[in-house]
Amino acid sequence: MSQNTSCPADKHFTPDQIAVLQSELKEMGRSLSTLYGLLSEQSSFDIKVRQEVVPLAYNVASSHFDRIGKILGIETETASERNRRSESLRNANMRIRELEDLIGKGVQPGSLQSALKIGEKTIADWWHDSGFSFVRATTFKPYECAVQLSCAIREPSRYSETPVTDKKNAKDAQEVLRDKGFVLLEEEEGRGDFVLVDCDQTKAALLRLIKERFPSAFVKSFENRTMRYFGGGDTDCFSIKSVELSIRDYKEIFLPSN
Numbered sequence: 001m002s003q004n005t006s007c008p009a010d011k012h013f014t015p016d017q018i019a020v021l022q023s024e025l026k027e028m029g030r031s032l033s034t035l036y037g038l039l040s041e042q043s044s045f046d047i048k049v050r051q052e053v054v055p056l057a058y059n060v061a062s063s064h065f066d067r068i069g070k071i072l073g074i075e076t077e078t079a080s081e082r083n084r085r086s087e088s089l090r091n092a093n094m095r096i097r098e099l100e101d102l103i104g105k106g107v108q109p110g111s112l113q114s115a116l117k118i119g120e121k122t123i124a125d126w127w128h129d130s131g132f133s134f135v136r137a138t139t140f141k142p143y144e145c146a147v148q149l150s151c152a153i154r155e156p157s158r159y160s161e162t163p164v165t166d167k168k169n170a171k172d173a174q175e176v177l178r179d180k181g182f183v184l185l186e187e188e189e190g191r192g193d194f195v196l197v198d199c200d201q202t203k204a205a206l207l208r209l210i211k212e213r214f215p216s217a218f219v220k221s222f223e224n225r226t227m228r229y230f231g232g233g234d235t236d237c238f239s240i241k242s243v244e245l246s247i248r249d250y251k252e253i254f255l256p257s258n
Contacts, residue, residue, distance in 0.1 A: 017071050020067075021071055024067050024071075028068070031057050032057075035058060118254070119140065122253055124138075127149055131153065131173040131174070132154055135149055136242060145246070145248075151196050151242055153174065180205050181202070182205045183199055183201055198240045214249075217245050218245060220244045222243050
């Protein structure tokens with residue numbers, strides 16, 4: 001079948017055509033992104049799910065490509081061929097959307113549950129390596145991953161078999177945090193427990209740290225508490241207790257970071 005690939009250079013598009021083109025390009029990109037994720041080595045779906053969905057994702061992306069070509073004046077398929085495929089494409093698109101919404105609906109195909117645990121561990125390991133103690137909560141939702149990070153500074157375990165080494169490593173980690181712009185103070189008791197001071201400099205450092213690892217993250221809120229620091233007498237100040245954020249691009253969690 002010959003294809004008409006002419007597209008007049010002076011062709012003008014109506015606002016409606018531009019809107020449809022943008023929508024079709026967005027949906028085609030979504031289908032291609034799904035296809036890429038399914039074929040990735042880090043895919044959380046088992047082999048049976050991938051065997052089913054890969055051709056569906058390809059066909060849906062092709063249908064968007066055809067509609068884009070029609071608006072541009074580039075026919076890639078006859079009308080009869082499009083009609084024969086329309087029903088199967090609608091079903092394919094519905095199936096893909098179902099799989100994309102599995103997290104939100106609580107359905108667990110194959111290794112999805114294991115994949116979510118890997119995602120939780122990825123976030124927890126990053127936060128621990130950054131010098132902090134633990135992640136309070138990680139919640140996977142349809143369009144975001146909600147995370148609550150404890151801002152307690154990582155400290156040596158009281159039951160460690162290498163207390164001297166651990167104490168040195170903890171001190172080194174605190175210096176790294178200071179070098180990154182965090183303001184730390186020792187609590188009043190003088191036991192070596194350090195906290196993040198609630199100030200603009202510390203918040204800016206936190207935002208940089210989070211954005212460097214998860215560029216799509218949006219910080220929703222900070223939780224603070226009053227404290228008295230060692231050597232400060234009766235002077236009160238605020239420390240940051242936790243930070244709540246939303247990671248909006250799942251690829252940043254499940255694909256290797258640069």
